[in-house]
Each structure stands twice: as structure tokens, then as C-alpha cells.
Amino acid sequence: MDFTLPEEHRMMRESVRDFCEAEIAPIAQDIEDDHRFPAEVFDALADLDVMGVPIAEEWGGLGGDQLLYALVTEELGRVSGSIGLSYAAHVSLASKPIELFGTDEQRERWLRPLAEGEYLGAWALTEPGSGSDASDMDTTAERDGDEWVLNGTKQFITNANVAGSVLVKAVTDPGAGYDGISTFIVDPEADDGMTVTNVWDKMGLNASPTCELQFDDCRLPADRLLGEEGDGWEQTKKTLDGGRISIAALSVGLAQGAFEAAREYATEREQFGQPIGKFDAVRDMVVGMDRKIERARLLTHKAATMYDDGEDVRRLSSLAKLDASEIAREVAEDAVQVLGGYGYTTDFAPQRFYRDAKLMEIGEGTSEIQRLVLGRELGL
Structure with missing residues (x-):
């Protein structure tokens, strides 16, 4: 359906396709065989200004639309599923929610470095005992003065061991059902209590890390709550x-x-x-x-x-x-x-x-x- 695409969309697709052919295709099988996350590819994608395609320019993104983002994701997947998966998780799951639900202070502090490609992000929803019923989670966040204290385990989390920020879903009101789930921003470098306990070997996509995370009394400042309590x-x-x-x-x-x-x-x-x-x-x-x-x-x-x-x-x-x-x-x-x-x-x-x-x-x-x-x- 090329004839329906705006000119700027076609130009971006061609630019990304050329990059993929030159920089990703030659190493696509090697990074899978070596189970190696190709950080240098994502640095280059940041230089192309595509790490925040659907994020507003105000917050460091390209200011593109969902269609443009879909085209970029398709081109990456055409040569490497692993790179495409890590990219999609970074944009859709780790970045976009901060733009949609965060405060301006959170967008400046956490969204800008994601959109500019300073580092990748991750999104932690699934748990060892909750897959399709993702709302049935055991991870909790309890208020303690000016802090939240996270405890629990998250499973199959893309990018978690290479992420500069992780959005974590946790129960803040055990008796409220769906309305008792909230979202928190965790800094893997600065916040004690978050540990990557496993990086899975998988059937495929092994250049995209899939991790298990453990939270043991992980203390977060109150301003790490994304949106309102219970909005998760x-x-x-x-x-x-x-x-x-x-x-x-x-x-x-x-x-x-x-x-x-x-x-x-x-x-x-x-x-x-x-x-x-x-x-x-x-x-x-x-x-x-x-x-x-x-x-x-x-x-x-x-x-x-x-x-x-x-x-x-x-x-x-x-x-x-x-x-x-x-x-x-x-x-x-x-x-x-x-x-x-x-x-x-x-x-x-x-x-x-x-x-x-x-x-x-x-x-x-x-x-x-x-x-x-x-x-x-x-x-x-």
C-alpha cells in the first residue's frame, strides 16, 4: 500500500531500510548465535532519531505518528526479530506510558532520555504465576512515609538487564481488584532492591534479553508513582x-x-x-x-x-x-x-x-x- 503513505513516511522507511541492510543484516545471525544484545545498533538508531518516533518533540522524540512507528518497527523486524522486539518494547511499553500518563517533571526526567536513545526502557507486568491473567499479580507496593516499598517477582521482562528505567506494575490496594494496581518508575542503577535474577535462553530472539526481576524492599520516592494510585x-x-x-x-x-x-x-x-x-x-x-x-x-x-x-x-x-x-x-x-x-x-x-x-x-x-x-x- 505504498501509494497511500505520505512522502515523509516513505522517506523514513527507506532510510531505516538502508540502515538495516548495511548495519543489522550482516550481524543478525551472529548476535543470535552469541546471545548478544547489540548495544551499538541502538546507539546508531538513536543517531537516526528513531528511538522516540511517536513521542512528542517537546520530550525529545521525533513527533511522528503510530503509522510511522509501525513502519520503522516492520523494517527492523525484516532483518532482526530481536532488535525489533527490544525496540518495540522500549517505545510502546517503556516510553509511551510516561508520555500518556506522567507529569511534566516525570516526562523531562524519565521520558526524554528514552526518546533521545540515551538508554533503553523496560516494562514489567508479567509474573511467574500470572500470564494471561496479568491482573492476578503478587507484586506489592506499600506506602511508607514519603516512599513506596516494592516487593515481588516479575517474569519475561524484555530489556530489563540493559534498561535505564523500568515501569513496574504493583498492587497498592489488595482489596480493590483491578482498581488496586498502580505503576511505578524504577531506576535500576539508583534504586536498591531490584535484582535481575535470570536472563532466559529462548527458542529464538536471543539477542533481545528476557529477564526475571526480583524486588526486595525496593524503596522509591513518592514521585515515582505514574499517574494516580489505582490507575495501573x-x-x-x-x-x-x-x-x-x-x-x-x-x-x-x-x-x-x-x-x-x-x-x-x-x-x-x-x-x-x-x-x-x-x-x-x-x-x-x-x-x-x-x-x-x-x-x-x-x-x-x-x-x-x-x-x-x-x-x-x-x-x-x-x-x-x-x-x-x-x-x-x-x-x-x-x-x-x-x-x-x-x-x-x-x-x-x-x-x-x-x-x-x-x-x-x-x-x-x-x-x-x-x-x-x-x-x-x-x-x-
Whole structure:
């Protein structure tokens, strides 16, 4: 749908694509093999001024819209799911809530360095015993004079061991249900009591750190409360409306990368005297991949545009996330099949896209939860 994109969006996409081809593609498999977080890539992305694409210029961001942010995320995912995931978590989950719900003092102190790319951010919601039921959390924050005291464990937290700030969800009123959850800003360097207790080895996305966090009497000044006490769950739902669009965009990028690898192979690899793409079975598979990607991209762009127009996007963001994440896995699996034995080796990219794509159906609400959300939106 290039013809519908504003000129500045197309220019930014091309700029990021050129960067990805030159700086990320050559190391994409190596950083996965080494389980290495590529800090230098994010320093370079800061130099490109894309670490705060949808954040207002007033707070150090680019002042772009959700559609522009989706395009950047897709381009990163097209070459590296890990870099795309850490980027999306930094922007949608760790930065945007401070802009939406913070005071001007909090935006200046905590949002500006995130948007300018001084460091990455993280967002801590999930716990060892609460996955899809994220509201059933055991982490608590108790008021003690002019401080809040955090205790508990958070699980599967992207960027936590490389973050300069972490937004933490905690129960401040155990008897209030959803209205008893609040959000706090934690400084990993300055706040005693927060420990990274595990960095997980995963099926894929191993250049994006996924951590377990432990809070033991972690004391925070009163001004670290984001928004009002008890607003945490409403903040979470609004944050995920945008976050799911970014995961949809990342999924489209993963699918596009896998598709391009398959198409290139199908035009170059010969069997029985002709390129394998000339055979119906392979051709139809590649054509099907292209069709699915275009569908997911259109849905993602529609959700992003509605978000920018200030409309309620709960249904569209869930639709986009559900469709794009499942398409990413399907397309990546087909790409492995097109390459045959070579597709199963780490010398070729499809295996990496295949492994990376699976998380898209799990993170920020599983496919099953998206169907639940969509059913509710339809009154079912």
C-alpha cells in the first residue's frame, strides 16, 4: 500500500531500510548465535532519531505518528526479530506510558532520555504465576512515609538487564481488584532492591534479553508513582492498544524477511533444469506468502491510522496482532519448506524468522486472549 503513505513516511522507511541492510543484516545471525544484545545498533538508531518516533518533540522524540512507528518497527523486524522486539518494547511499553500518563517533571526526567536513545526502557507486568491473567499479580507496593516499598517477582521482562528505567506494575490496594494496581518508575542503577535474577535462553530472539526481576524492599520516592494510585490497570489496557499494533508491525516485518529469502531462493535454485519457483507447488506457496503479508500489513496500517485519529482501536489492534502474528509463523514455516534442507540450517535466515515468529503469538496477549478480547468487542 505504498501509494497511500505520505512522502515523509516513505522517506523514513527507506532510510531505516538502508540502515538495516548495511548495519543489522550482516550481524543478525551472529548476535543470535552469541546471545548478544547489540548495544551499538541502538546507539546508531538513536543517531537516526528513531528511538522516540511517536513521542512528542517537546520530550525529545521525533513527533511522528503510530503509522510511522509501525513502519520503522516492520523494517527492523525484516532483518532482526530481536532488535525489533527490544525496540518495540522500549517505545510502546517503556516510553509511551510516561508520555500518556506522567507529569511534566516525570516526562523531562524519565521520558526524554528514552526518546533521545540515551538508554533503553523496560516494562514489567508479567509474573511467574500470572500470564494471561496479568491482573492476578503478587507484586506489592506499600506506602511508607514519603516512599513506596516494592516487593515481588516479575517474569519475561524484555530489556530489563540493559534498561535505564523500568515501569513496574504493583498492587497498592489488595482489596480493590483491578482498581488496586498502580505503576511505578524504577531506576535500576539508583534504586536498591531490584535484582535481575535470570536472563532466559529462548527458542529464538536471543539477542533481545528476557529477564526475571526480583524486588526486595525496593524503596522509591513518592514521585515515582505514574499517574494516580489505582490507575495501573487502565494504563495497561491503553498501553497494549498501541503495543499490539507494534507487535503486528514486527510480525509483518518477520514475515516479509522470510518471504524475501524464499522468493530469492525460488528464483535461483534449479532442479530438473529450471528454477524451483517455476513449479506449481513452490510458486503457489510463495504467492500465498505474499498474499498473507499484504493482508496483515493493510490491517496493521489501518489500526495504526485509527490510533492516530484518536479512535478506539481495541478491536483493530487485537485483530491486527492476531492476524499478523499467525501469518508471521505460517510464512516463516513455508519459507523453511521452500529452502528444503538449507532452510533448516543457520546459514539461511528462514529458520531464524520461524523461531522468532512464534513469540509473536504469545507476547502482549496470546492468540487465545486476542480472540477473547475480540469476542467481547463483538458483544459475545
